[in-house]
Amino acid sequence: MSPAPNWLKPVPGGLWCEPGGFFVDPTRAVDRAVITHGHADHARAGHGHVLATAQTLAIMEDRYGERAGDNRQAARYGEAVRIGDVTVTLRPAGHVLGSAQAVLEHKGERIVVSGDYKRRRDPTCPAFEPVNCDLFITEATFALPVFRHPDDREEIARLLHTRTVFPERALLVGAYTLGKAQRILCLLREAGYDRPIYTHGSLDAINATYRRFGIDFGDLRPVLETDKADMAGEIVIAPPSTLADRWSRRLPDPVPCFASGWMRVRARARQRAVEVPLVISDHADWDELNRTLDDVGAPHVWVTHGAEEALIHAAMQRGFDARALRLQGYEDDAE
Amino acid sequence: MKAFAELLDALSFQPGRNGKLALLTTYLAETPDPDRGWALAALTGELSLRQAKPALVRGLVMERVDETLFALSYEYVGDLAETVALIWPERPGANRVPSVAEVIEQAETTGKSALPALLAGWFDAMTATQRWATIKLMTGALRVGVSARLAKTALAQWAGREADEIEEVWHAVAAPYSDLFAWLEGKGERPDPAHSAAFRPVMLAHALDEDDLERLDPADFRAEWKWDGIRVQVVGESGRLRLYSRTGEEIGAAFPDLLDGPAIEATLDGELLVVREGLVAPFADLQKRLNRKTVTAKLAGSHPAHIRLYDLLVEGGQDLRALPFDTRRGRLEAWHAAHGHPRMDLSPMVPFESWEELAAIRAGATGEAVEGVMLKRGDSAYVPGRPKGPWFKWKFDPHLVDAVLMYAQRGHGKRSSFFSDYTFGVWRDEELVPVGKAYFGFTDEELKQLDAWVRKHAVERFGPVTAVERKLVLEVAFEGLQRSPRHKSGIAMRFPRISRIRWDKPAIEADRIAALEDLLEG
Ligand SMILES: [Zn+2]
Ligand SMILES: [Zn+2]
Numbered sequence: 075m076s077p078a079p080n081w082l083k084p085v086p087g088g089l090w091c092e093p094g095g096f097f098v099d100p101t102r103a104v105d106r107a108v109i110t111h112g113h114a115d116h117a118r119a120g121h122g123h124v125l126a127t128a129q130t131l132a133i134m135e136d137r138y139g140e141r142a143g144d145n146r147q148a149a150r151y152g153e154a155v156r157i158g159d160v161t162v163t164l165r166p167a168g169h170v171l172g173s174a175q176a177v178l179e180h181k182g183e184r185i186v187v188s189g190d191y192k193r194r195r196d197p198t199c200p201a202f203e204p205v206n207c208d209l210f211i212t213e214a215t216f217a218l219p220v221f222r223h224p225d226d227r228e229e230i231a232r233l234l235h236t237r238t239v240f241p242e243r244a245l246l247v248g249a250y251t252l253g254k255a256q257r258i259l260c261l262l263r264e265a266g267y268d269r270p271i272y273t274h275g276s277l278d279a280i281n282a283t284y285r286r287f288g289i290d291f292g293d294l295r296p297v298l299e300t301d302k303a304d305m306a307g308e309i310v311i312a313p314p315s316t317l318a319d320r321w322s323r324r325l326p327d328p329v330p331c332f333a334s335g336w337m338r339v340r341a342r343a344r345q346r347a348v349e350v351p352l353v354i355s356d357h358a359d360w361d362e363l364n365r366t367l368d369d370v371g372a373p374h375v376w377v378t379h380g381a382e383e384a385l386i387h388a389a390m391q392r393g394f395d396a397r398a399l400r401l402q403g404y405e406d407d408a409e
Numbered sequence: 410m411k412a413f414a415e416l417l418d419a420l421s422f423q424p425g426r427n428g429k430l431a432l433l434t435t436y437l438a439e440t441p442d443p444d445r446g447w448a449l450a451a452l453t454g455e456l457s458l459r460q461a462k463p464a465l466v467r468g469l470v471m472e473r474v475d476e477t478l479f480a481l482s483y484e485y486v487g488d489l490a491e492t493v494a495l496i497w498p499e500r501p502g503a504n505r506v507p508s509v510a511e512v513i514e515q516a517e518t519t520g521k522s523a524l525p526a527l528l529a530g531w532f533d534a535m536t537a538t539q540r541w542a543t544i545k546l547m548t549g550a551l552r553v554g555v556s557a558r559l560a561k562t563a564l565a566q567w568a569g570r571e572a573d574e575i576e577e578v579w580h581a582v583a584a585p586y587s588d589l590f591a592w593l594e595g596k597g598e599r600p601d602p603a604h605s606a607a608f609r610p611v612m613l614a615h616a617l618d619e620d621d622l623e624r625l626d627p628a629d630f631r632a633e634w635k636w637d638g639i640r641v642q643v644v645g646e647s648g649r650l651r652l653y654s655r656t657g658e659e660i661g662a663a664f665p666d667l668l669d670g671p672a673i674e675a676t677l678d679g680e681l682l683v684v685r686e687g688l689v690a691p692f693a694d695l696q697k698r699l700n701r702k703t704v705t706a707k708l709a710g711s712h713p714a715h716i717r718l719y720d721l722l723v724e725g726g727q728d729l730r731a732l733p734f735d736t737r738r739g740r741l742e743a744w745h746a747a748h749g750h751p752r753m754d755l756s757p758m759v760p761f762e763s764w765e766e767l768a769a770i771r772a773g774a775t776g777e778a779v780e781g782v783m784l785k786r787g788d789s790a791y792v793p794g795r796p797k798g799p800w801f802k803w804k805f806d807p808h809l810v811d812a813v814l815m816y817a818q819r820g821h822g823k824r825s826s827f828f829s830d831y832t833f834g835v836w837r838d839e840e841l842v843p844v845g846k847a848y849f850g851f852t853d854e855e856l857k858q859l860d861a862w863v864r865k866h867a868v869e870r871f872g873p874v875t876a877v878e879r880k881l882v883l884e885v886a887f888e889g890l891q892r893s894p895r896h897k898s899g900i901a902m903r904f905p906r907i908s909r910i911r912w913d914k915p916a917i918e919a920d921r922i923a924a925l926e927d928l929l930e931g
Pocket of ligand 1: 116190
């Protein structure tokens with residue numbers, strides 16, 4: 075086995091690419107950053123130069139305004155961009171709108187920083203594209219064999235069935251504001267649900283960005299403007315924090331539902347007093363993580379944020395040179 | 410299994426009684442026979458397969474999964490059945506998902522040696538939730554917070570009837586209850602409970618609020634001891650004799666020593682006890698006889714079962730339930746004098762003139778296993794359920810203290826993987842002093858939560874004992890205090906048990922030792 079490329083290094087602050095003079099997803103403000111996707115732990119404020127997809131840049135502008143980066147450069151999926159001695163190409167990661175893997179090439183070697191990714195179909199973003207490489211850097215959020223996400227259509231069907239069980243109650247679906255919420259909106263529409271869907275105000279800006287990039291959600295309405303009594307049997311999408319919040323009191327006896335890969339484990343659902351756990355995740359599950367290692371064929375694998383131990387064990391057994399990248403600053407819980 | 414697994418899953422996350430009823434009635438309305446009947450049998454505890462032991466399921470999964478990965482997963486999930494259900498490598502298309510009826514039928518007819526292959530075949534085709542539900546069904550422990558009574562209430566609600574109408578016919582029907590469903594859907598005759606030694610729904614008492622006594626006239630009431638056993642009903646009809654728990658579950662098979670006596674033609678209400686030489690044994694002795702399918706002659710000899718009679722509901726085919734208590738009591742005494750059964754005696758009446766006198770008698774009760782005093786209006790009819798007014802139970806009240814969890818220790822047997830013995834303390838100045846140790850009072854669910862909490866907040870280990878962060882407040886109920894020089898706190902508690910976990914209460918607000926010392930003096 076050839077040695078692992080040595081020009082990308084884990085340092086305090088993130089992954090540092092020396093010949094390119096840039097960081098990938100740095101955890102503090104830097105001069106030059108390549109950003110894989112818009113989640114706040116990957117896309118931070120205050121960088122000098124930012125390279126990302128147009129969608130990711132738009133998400134950063136929504137969140138940070140002026141502080142989204144002094145010089146922002148948009149790259150299309152598949153477009154090669156030269157930074158220093160390195161060629162950077164963004165490829166779809168299938169995680170959320172605009173999410174990308176950063177494919178880095180230097181002196182005949184190729185490194186793929188996959189960011190967060192999944193292998194399932196997602197109506198809001200193009201599917202993950204496996205790229206052959208020498209070193210593959212993978213997330214490990216759900217890297218235990220107990221995490222096998224079910225078919226999301228079944229989960230949506232269960233949510234809709236809950237409406238028939240509790241016609242007097244509103245269904246309050248906790249979903250992360252960027253990505254999960256919009257995917258659920260699309261899945262509900264695909265399942266033929268054509269009633270208005272009610273949303274929490276904190277989703278408005280991101281929903282507008284998604285719309286701008288061609289994602290249609292049908293009839294969405296703000297919760298604020300509707301009488302409590304009229305909300306019986308309606309579906310409300312809101313950030314997870316609202317499940318335990320006073321905000322939910324404006325809904326008639328809401329059924330707490332939570333869409334997250336963590337809901338696969340009963341204790342996690344109980345912790346949050348969820349009545350309807352929906353196992354819907356934007357991260358790769360155990361089978362997807364392992365299949366992806368085969369698909370990209372990299373002899374060297376670095377594993378970051380999540381349950382590294384199990385994935386490294388499984389990868390080593392299959393002949394990969396796998397090691398844990400102990401990067402600080404990424405939330406393995408945020409899903 | 411798809412609909413049933415989703416029902417169990419949803420029930421397990423549903424905290425409210427009304428929510429559970431809505432889930433159950435929806436299931437009954439949407440599911441065809443015979444699956445809903447088998448599901449009802451499982452939920453009412455009429456059916457318990459107990460075919461597979463958790464060890465069997467573990468063995469099956471270890472043949473399929475890497476040991477290290479299983480260990481890491483089990484560590485994370487914390488529950489064996491759930492870990493197996495989640496980690497099982499699915500083989501879509503390898504088999505099809507069986508119906509509830511098929512699972513039950515095949516589980517009952519498959520021999521021990523063929524059982525693993527049968528289970529594995531099902532698991533290959535199932536989703537994680539279906540595997541989880543199947544393991545629950547096969548190991549005989551549903552534990553989704555649904556009592557038999559609640560399941561029957563749901564059935565009644567779905568059919569637009571009273572729960573007691575279901576109870577009246579319940580012992581004339583058997584799983585999967587096609588005739589019962591046919592009647593409830595207006596497609597068949599009412600199942601006939603006559604001549605089937607049927608169970609009559611039990612009358613229960615409200616807890617007495619001592620402030621109520623001022624409004625009640627002692628002359629209207631009769632008093633008797635509330636014995637610390639389990640409430641039962643004996644039904645003798647046409648030569649058949651049956652023993653029911655207060656929820657209508659038949660438990661006679663475990664008590665041949667009671668049912669082997671002379672034939673009787675009566676329905677009697679009483680308390681099941683273990684009695685040796687005329688003295689009632691502690692509840693723990695009775696517990697040895699409960700939850701068994703059969704009993705050995707040895708156990709029946711060392712723990713003789715006995716019924717202390719409270720009431721007579723039916724005599725010689727005549728329903729007495731509408732008569733006043735005083736009349737029924739007279740009939741009971743006469744019946745007992747005429748047909749005395751060697752294993753039954755009368756619960757004596759406790760005569761009193763005033764509430765003060767009764768309170769003094771109650772306070773003086775010691776020794777034998779009594780939980781308190783029952784008050785029954787002399788003119789009360791026997792009404793199923795818990796009517797407000799005619800009957801009261803005046804229990805001894807436990808003392809309560811808010812204490813802080815200090816140490817935990819693993820339990821024994823079934824509980825050996827759980828931290829289930831808890832030492833707790835109260836504040837003396839700035840430090841916590843241990844005042845007792847409790848290992849019951851919590852539900853299985855709370856045990857899991859406590860166990861998880863202990864693992865997360867362990868700070869130090871001394872052999873089998875784990876010290877935890879001083880953060881969690883437990884409300885502890887106990888019967889009394891004694892001075893004890895052996896304890897650092899100087900006091901020892903009688904019968905402490907965890908009555909509530911106060912997740913909400915900061916440790917600093919737990920009780921101080923002075924609160925307990927006050928009780929010692931008083
Ligand atoms: Zn992300
Ligand atoms: Zn991430």
